[in-house]
Amino acid sequence: MSVGSEESVDPAYIVVDGNEAAARVAHSLSEVIAIYPITPASPMGELADAWSQRGEGNVWGTVPEVVAMQSEAGAAGAVHGSLQAGALTTTFTASQGLLLMLPNMYKIAGELTPCVIHVAARTVATHALSIFGDHSDVMAARQTGFALLASSSVQEAQDLALVAHIATLQTRVPFLHFFDGFRTSHEVMKIAGIDADTIRSMVPAELVAAHRERAMNPNAPVLRGTAQNPDVFFQAREAANPYYDNVPGAVVAAFDQLAEKTGRRYGLFDYFGDPEAERVIILMGSGAGATREAVDHLVSTGEKVGVLVVRLYRPFSIEHFLGALPASAKTIGVLDRTKEPGAVGEPLYQDVAVALREAGRSGTKVYGGRFGLSGKEFTPQMVMAVFAELAAESPMPHFTVGINDDVSHLSLKVDADWAEPAAMTQAVFYGLGADGTVGANKNSVKIIGEQTDLFAQGHFVYDSKKSGAITVSHLRFSPNPIQSTYLISNADFLACHNFGFLEKIDVLDIAGEGATFLLNSPYGPDEVWAKMPRRTQEQILEKGLRVFVVDGDAVATEAGLGRRVNTVLQTCFFALADIIPKDEAIAAIKESIRKAYGKRGEVVLQRNFAAVDAALDGLHEVEVPSQVTSSLEMRLAVPEIAPDFVQRVTGMIIAGKGDQLPVSALPVDGTFPTGTAQWEKRSIAPEIPIWDPEICIDCGRCALACPHAAIRIKVYDPDAVETAPDTFQTKAWKSKEYAGKNLTVQVAPLDCTGCGVCVDICPAHSKEVVKHKSINMEPLLDHVEAETANFDFFLDIPEMDRTEVRIDSISGSQILQPLFEYSGACSGCGETPYVKLLSQMFGDRILVANATGCSSIYGGNLPTTPWSQNEDGRGPSWSNSLFEDNAEFGLGMRLAIDGQSKTARQLVQELAPQLGGLATDLLEADQSDEAGLHKQRERVAELRSLLKAMDNAQARQLDSVADYLVKMDVWIVGGDGWAYDIGFGGLDHVLALGRNVNILVLDTEVYSNTGGQASKATPRAAVAKFAAGGKPTGKKDLGMIAQSYGNVYVAQVAMGANMNQVVKAFAEAEAHEGTSLIIAYSPCIAHGIDMTTMMSHQKEAAQSGYWPLYRYDPKAEALDKPALRLDSRKPTIKFKDFAEKEGRFAMLARANPEYAAELTAAAQADIDNRWQLYEQMVDVHRTAIFEDEEEQE
C-alpha cells in the first residue's frame, strides 16, 4: 500500500483498533449478524450489537439484526440460513470458534453464497490454549472454499474488510477476511476512515439484488442442499471453477475502486523493497510491518532485499504472484505464522514453492520458516536474521525465528542491533490491571492522533492474572505512518503507575538513554531515591534518566476518584512528553474526558477535571544523586527453596523472561507439575485479615469463603506448636468434636488478595467493640513479617488425619487441606470458594475436567497452577480440553477409570489364589468413607509389594492398573457459558447416560472470562454485553432439566446463603452412584457489586427467591421421602430489593426506568411462578404406584 499515492484525496483520520475498523465496515454492509464471544474477536460482535442496539443503521439505513448464538457452530448455522434466505450476513470469530464454523463454511462456499467472516486470527489450542495471534485457525479454513484475504494493519483491516464485502457479492465466493489477533485486532491506530457514502457507492445495488434473487422464496421455490451420488457429485463440484477463477480479477477491481475513492492502493500481492532484490521474504499478516521496516533499513544500506506481502491468499493467483515478485529474486524465505507438524512445510511455503514450480522458476530457491506462534514477538532484528540466513551458502530449511531451539536446532540466531525509525516518540506505561491506565493511554493516542498531524499507535499487553495484574501500554507517535508491529524496547518515556512494581519487575530495562521516567510515588522528590531498589537506581544513573514523581493516589483521592490514577498520570505524561503544548494538551484531555464520561454525569466530569488540574501541581522532578545508595534488591521471582523446574522454568516466566526459555526447557506435551502457585508470592494485598482468637467461635466460615485459600484452619494437638514463633496464635477447640485439640486460623500474607470476604462473613465480634471481629483487615506492612513466619510454621503443623474429620460440616471441611490455592482469580471471586471446597473434600482422589473459561484460566494459565498436592503427593489431576466438550471430556475420564478398574478387578480375581484373603478384601472393600478409602489404599500398597515378588505378566499388568482399585471421582467443572450454552448438548447427553460423574457448574450468569456477554444463564432484567438493553427473557432452569431425567442428583447452592447446604450437597453429590449436578451461584465482577460483600449478596439472592436453594436426591423416593427438598425458605424479600444493589440490574433502572420496571415485574413473576412450581414439586412422586395390581392378580 502507498498512502496518498493518488491525488485529490484528503482523508478524515480516525483512531480505532483493528476490531472496530473491520466491524464498522461489516456492520455497515450487513442485514443480519450472528455472533458469539471469543477472544480476540469478541469486541467486533460487541460493537455490532451495541451499534444496532443504539439504532445505528447500515449504509442503506436498515439496522442490522444482531443475534447472539449458543456457539460459533450455532452462529455459522444462523449465518448459513440467513444467507439462504437472502440477507447480507456476516459474523466474527477466531480460533476454535472458526473451527466450529468449518462445516457450514464448506456448505456456504459449496453453494456459492456471498458472505464475509471477519477473523481476528488466533492460535488453535494444541498442547495448550492460547488467546494470542497466529494463523493456525485461518490455515485450518483454507480448504473450505472460502477466499482468504489477509490484512496486515489496522488500516487494512478496514480497507480489506470493505474489499471482501464487495468482492464476495461480485464473485459469489464467500470471503474469510482476517487480521492478527491482538497485534492488529487490539492495536489502536490512527487510520484514514471511510464514510458511509463512499462505502455505499462502492457496493453495486444490482449485486445485492442478485444475491436476493438467489434466495429461497416460496414465490419462486427452489431446492438446495441435495444429497448426490457418485454419478454427479464430482462434476457438480467442478462446476464452480469459473467462479473461483474470477476471484483474483474481482479483488483487483475492488482494490482499484478503493484506490480511486480513497487514494490507498493495494494489490493481491504487494512488493516492497529493492526492485532488483535477490533475497525476498514472503509473508502475510502483521509481521509485514516489522519486515518492511527491516527491508527499508537494509535497502538503505545497499542490500538487495525485499518483501512480498500476501493479501489474497485463497484463491492463490500464480499470475499475480509472479507479477509482483521481482524476477531478480534468487532466494526466497517464506514465513508462516503457523505450524503444520509432519507436513513438508507450512502452507504458505508450500503454495509459494508450488507456484514457482508451476511457473517454471525452478531456479529460485525457496526456504520455509516459522515465526510468531501464539503472538510471539516478531521484530526487525528477526527479519534481518532471516535475510542473513537467506544469504548463507545453504540456508537452513524449515527454520524458526524468534525462539531458541536447542532441541531440533532449527532456530536462527538473532543479533540484537537495530536502530528505531527516526523521529519516533516511544512511550511505555506500567499500570495495575483495572486502574484505568490502558483506557487513558487509548485516549492519549486518540488525542494525539486526532489533534495533531502525528501518526499514533497504541498496543497493550496484559499478564494472565485477574487480580493484581500488570498492564503494559506501548505508545508510538511519529510524523510518518507507523508500521512497527512489535513491542517498544527503547522507550523515550517510561511511566510506572504503581510504586510496588519497582521491586517486582525490571521496569527500566527498556528505557532508552536519557529517557524521561515518571513514577507514581507516595514518596516526594526528596525521599523517593532512598526508597528505590538498587536496580532502579542503577538504571537511572547508567542511562542518565530524568526522573519525575507525582503522588497520583493522593491527587486522585483528593479529587474524589479513589485510587483511579489514570487521569493524573495522563496529564503528567502530556506535560512531560511535550508532544502538544501543555495548555492545549490539558484542554484536549478534558475534552476527551467529556467525550468518554459525559454521559455518566457532571460529577464524574468535575472530579476528573479536578484531578487534571491538580496533577501538575503534584508533579516534581527528582534531583538524581550521583551514586547508587540502595541496598534493596528486587524480589526473587520464586524462592530459592522452590523445586528445580519451578526455578528454571516457572520462575523465568514469572519474571517476565519466558521469551528467553529455550525449547528444551518446555514440556513436550503440555504436561506441567501441579502445586506451583505456592511459589509465586505476589504480595498484592494492601490489607490482610488478622485473627483474634479470643473471639473466634471455631465456625470455619472465613476459610470456606476465602476465594484464594489464603485463610487456613488447622486443628492439631497442643504440643504441635511448642516451637512456634512468639507471634503465632492458637486456641483450644471449644466443642467436644475435636476435644483436647487446638485451633489456628492463619492468613497467608503474601498470597492474600485483600478482598475482605472473610471479614465480611465472620459472625463473631467483640462484646466491647462491635466492629472488631474475630478477623479484621489490617495493613499488610504492619503484619507481613510476623505473619510470614507464622504461616511458614503453620504449614509445617501436621494435617489432621482425614478419617478423624467430619467432612460434611462447615468446620470439618475447612480443617482439610485445600488442594486448590492462590489462584489468579479476581480478588473476591465467587467461583473459587466452591472449587477450593471440592479440592478439600475429595481432592486426593479426583480427576478434574475443566471447561475453558475463567476457571480454566485461573486454574491452568501459566506461569503457575493453583491445583496442588498433599504430603503424600496425591491431589487433583486436572485437564482442559475445549469450551464446548467438557462434559464429554469428563465422561471419557470416567469410562477410562471404570475400564481400568474392571481390568484391575479381573486381574485380582485371576491372581486370587496367590493373593489369599487380600483379593477378597480388595474386591469387596467399602470405600464410602475416608476410613474405607484409607484402608483400601493400604491394601493396594500391600498388593503392590506382593506383586513385586511375582514374576508373571498378569502381576505386571495388575501393578500398572492397581491404582484403579481405589475409588476415583471425576468432577466436571465449568461456567454457565459452557453448561447452559455451548456445551449444553454434551452436558445433556452426559446427564442422560447416568454414569458416575459429578458436574459442578459455576454459574456467574454471564460469560465472565470474555468480558461479560449474556448467556442463557443471564437473568431477565440484567444488563450485559449482547443484552445491552436489559435481557428480555428469563434464565434457563438447568436444574429442572436435569431433574427431568429422574436419576440425576441435582443441587442448587449458594455459599453465602447457606454454607452448610453447600457442604452437604457436595458430599451427597460425590456419594451418589450416578450423575450429579451442582449449580453453584457465583457472584462475579460482572454483577457490578463490591466483591467484599459477595457472600451477603448470595444471602439476599436466596431470601428473594431469585436463587432458591434445593437438593434433588433420586434415591429419596425409594425411602418414601420427597426427592426434591427446598433448602431455602419462601421468599421474604422482593426481587427489587435484591436487584437494586447490583449494578447489572441497577444500570437498567438508571438508563431506562420504564423498561426496567417492566422487566423487574416480569422477573418477580418468574420468581413467584418458579417458587410455586418448586413447592408443588416437593410433593410430587415420580414412581407410579398401581394400586389395583394385586387385585388383578
Next chain:
Amino acid sequence: MNLATRYLGLDLANPIVPSASPMTREVESLERLEEAGAAAVVLPSLFEEQIEHETMAINAALNFGAEISAESTEGYFPEMDNYNTGAGDYLGKLRAAKDVLSIPVIASLNGTTHGGWTLYARVLEEAGADALELNIYIVAADADQTGAEVEAEYLRLVEAVRAAVHIPLAVKIGPFFSSMGNMATQLTEAGADGLVLFNRFYQPDIDLELLSVEPNLVLSTSDEMRLVLRWMAILYGRVGASLAATTGVHTVEDVVKLILAGADVTMLASALLRYGPELITSLLDGLSGWLDERGYESVNQARGSLSQLSSPDPKAFERANYMRTLVEYSSKV
C-alpha cells in the same frame, strides 16, 4: 371565611401547605393534594449527595473490571445512551408538577458543596420553581468546630444561593442553635424570605438483633408541634421573613395554635402520609369553623394573636416548664 395568607411573597389561598415528603413526589398525588385544597406544595428535596453517590456508583460500575485481562479489556457493562444521573429526573418531575398544578410549586434542595447548592438552585429556578426551599441540616459532629463556625456556614450558603437566584427563598433548619432568635435574624439578613421551622431527618437506631446502626425516619406526632409553636411565637413580629411551621402538624387544633402563635403557613407531611390528601379538606373546614365560631374574619386577623408580643403571658414561651409545672402541681395540693 377568608383563609388567604402570604408566604414568601406568594399569595396563597389558605395556610395549609404539604411539605417535602413522598406524597409530593409524583404528579398524581400532587394533583390530589391540590384538589383537596393545598395552597402550595413543597417538592421532596433534591439531594446533591444522592446525585453524587449515584453518579459515582454508575461510573464505578462501568469502570469496574475494565482492563482486568487481555480477554476483557473494556468494562463488564455495555455503554448505554444515557444514565439519567444528575438532576434530570427531579427536574422532569418539577416541570410536570408546574404543568398540571395551578398552585405555587416550591422546590427543595439539600446540597453538600457550595458549588452544588448554587448550581442546583439555578437549575431549579430555570425549571420553573415558584420558590426554593433550602433544606439545610449540618450534624456538627466535629468536636473542633465551634457553634459560630457552624452558623457562619449556614449564612454563607444562604448568601451564595440568594445571589444566584431571583425566586423567593425559604430556609428550612433544625432547632439546634444556641441562639435560635439571633440565627433567624441572621438568616433573614443573609437573604431568606422565609424560615421553615423545623426539619426532621433520619435519626440513628440500633438493631438489637444484628447489632447494627439503622438510621430511619418515623412519622411525627402532634406533640412534636410544641417546639415549633414556641419559636413561631417568639419569632413572630421579630424577623422580616415569613414563617412556616412544620413538624407535628396533624389536627385542626395544631393548625389553629400555630397560626395564633404567628405562622404564615403550616406544613404537613406525616399526617398526610397517614390520612391521605383529603385530610387537607377537613383541616380547612375545621379551621374555617374554629375561626367562624369565635367571630374571626380571616386568618390574617388571628395570626400572631397569641405570639410572644401579643400574649398576655409572654414569659410563658420562655419558661423552664419543668420547674413551673412542679410548682403548680404542689400548690394545688
